[in-house]
Amino acid sequence: MSDIERELEEELHRVLDPMSARPIPPRRSIQAHRTLKTLMGGAGAALTIKVLTGVAVAAAAATVAGVATTGSLNPAIWGQRVSQQVSSCQKTLAAGQHGIGDCVSDFSSQHGAAVASAARHQGNGNSNGSTKGNGISNGNGNPNGNGNSNGHSKDHLKVQATTPATLEPEASDPVAGHPPARITRGP
Amino acid sequence: MLEEEGSREKGVLPEPPVEPERYEPGSEPDFERLYRNTYRRILGTLIALVRDVPTAEDCAQETFERAYRNWSTWRPDAPVEAWLHRIAINVAISDRRHQRIRQAGEVIRRLGRPAPGPDPSLVAERSELFRAVSKLPTKQAAALVLRHYHGYTNREIAAALGVPEQTVASRLATARKHLQVVLGR
Numbered sequence: 001m002s003d004i005e006r007e008l009e010e011e012l013h014r015v016l017d018p019m020s021a022r023p024i025p026p027r028r029s030i031q032a033h034r035t036l037k038t039l040m041g042g043a044g045a046a047l048t049i050k051v052l053t054g055v056a057v058a059a060a061a062a063t064v065a066g067v068a069t070t071g072s073l074n075p076a077i078w079g080q081r082v083s084q085q086v087s088s089c090q091k092t093l094a095a096g097q098h099g100i101g102d103c104v105s106d107f108s109s110q111h112g113a114a115v116a117s118a119a120r121h122q123g124n125g126n127s128n129g130s131t132k133g134n135g136i137s138n139g140n141g142n143p144n145g146n147g148n149s150n151g152h153s154k155d156h157l158k159v160q161a162t163t164p165a166t167l168e169p170e171a172s173d174p175v176a177g178h179p180p181a182r183i184t185r186g187p
Numbered sequence: 188m189l190e191e192e193g194s195r196e197k198g199v200l201p202e203p204p205v206e207p208e209r210y211e212p213g214s215e216p217d218f219e220r221l222y223r224n225t226y227r228r229i230l231g232t233l234i235a236l237v238r239d240v241p242t243a244e245d246c247a248q249e250t251f252e253r254a255y256r257n258w259s260t261w262r263p264d265a266p267v268e269a270w271l272h273r274i275a276i277n278v279a280i281s282d283r284r285h286q287r288i289r290q291a292g293e294v295i296r297r298l299g300r301p302a303p304g305p306d307p308s309l310v311a312e313r314s315e316l317f318r319a320v321s322k323l324p325t326k327q328a329a330a331l332v333l334r335h336y337h338g339y340t341n342r343e344i345a346a347a348l349g350v351p352e353q354t355v356a357s358r359l360a361t362a363r364k365h366l367q368v369v370l371g372r
Contacts, residue, residue, distance in 0.1 A: 004367055005335060011316045012235065012336040019240055020231040027222050028248040030255060 213259035222251055225268055229275050235332045236279040236325055246282050250275040269347035276329045319369045327362035330355055
C-alpha cells in the first residue's frame with residue numbers, strides 16, 4: 001500500500017467516523033415528501049406553470065372579449081351606428097330633397113371628435129382615421145375605430161370607449177376666435 | 188463478502204455486522220432493519236461525496252426513499268449494501284448537479300457580493316486531502332471511499348457501481364494520481 005493510500009484511509013476514518021456516529025434519525029415519510037416534490041420541482045413545477053399560464057390566458061381572453069363587445073372601438077358596432085344614422089337621415093329628408101351627405105358627415109365628425117377626445121386624454125391615442133393621434137380631429141367622418149392605446153391599459157380604453165358619441169352638430173368655429181358675421185343691408 | 192477487509196479495524200465506526208443480515212424483499216420490518224443497520228455507512232459515503240453534513244443527511248434520506256420504492260424488486264442474491272451504495276452514489280451525482288445550478292443562480296443573484304460560507308459547525312473538520320477527495324468527480328470519489336473507507340475489493344465496487352472491474356481500477360488509479368498532483372506528492 002502506497003503512502004497516499006495509507007494517508008487516505010486514515011484521513012477518511014478520522015473525518016467520517018465521528019460524523020457517522022451521530023444518532024440515526026427516523027426514516028423520512030415518503031408520501032409527504034413526494035407530494036411536495038411534485039408541486040415544487042421537476043415535471044410538477046412545469047405542470048404547475050402550465051396550469052397557471054392557462055388560467056392567465058383564459059382571464060385575458062375574457063377581458064378582451066368584454067371590451068370588444070361593449071366598447072365602441074369595435075368596428076362592427078360603429079358600422080351599426082352609421083347604418084342607423086343613414087336611415088335616420090333618409091327619413092328626415094323633405095319631399096323632393098336629395099342627398100344625405102351633410103347629415104351623415106356631421107354624425108361622422110362627431111364620432112371623430114369623440115375618439116380624438118379619448119386620444120387627447122391618453123396623450124398619444126391614434127384612431128387610425130382622419131382623426132389624428134395628437135388629438136386633432138379634422139372631422140371628415142372616416143374614423144374606422146381602430147384605436148391604438150400604445151401600451152395603455154384596456155380598462156382605460158374601455159371607460160372612454162363606452163361614452164356614447166353625441167349627435168350634436170359640432171360648432172363650425174370650435175375655437176370661437178372670430179365674431180359672428182353680420183350681414184346688414186347697405187344704406 | 189464486503190466485510191472481510193482489514194482496513195476496517197482502524198475505524199471505530201461503522202462496523203459491519205458479523206454475519207450478513209438476511210432481508211426479505213418488500214418486507215416493511217426488514218426494510219426498517221436495513222435502514223438501522225446501514226444508515227451510518229451510507230451517510231459516511233455521502234459525507235465524502237457532497238459538500239456538508241446536512242446535505243449528506245438529506246441525500247441519505249433520499250437514498251432510502253428510492254430504495255424503499257424499489258424494495259420489492261431487490262433480489263436477495265445481490266449484496267443489499269452494494270445496491271444501496273449504488274443508489275446513494277446516483278443521489279450524490281444528482282445533488283452535485285443541482286448544486287452547480289443553484290450556485291450559478293446565487294452568483295447571478297448576488298452580483299459580486301461574497302458568498303456566505305456554510306455553517307462551520309456543520310462542516311467536517313477537513314484536511315487538504317479530504318477536500319481534494321470531495322472535489323474529485325463523484326464516481327472517482329465514490330470508488331476511493333468504497334475502497335479505502337469501507338474496504339470493498341475492486342470486484343465488490345464493480346458490483347456496487349454496475350461497471351466492469353477494470354473501470355473501477357482505472358477510476359481508482361486516476362483518482363490517486365489526481366490527488367498526488369493536487370497535494371504535490
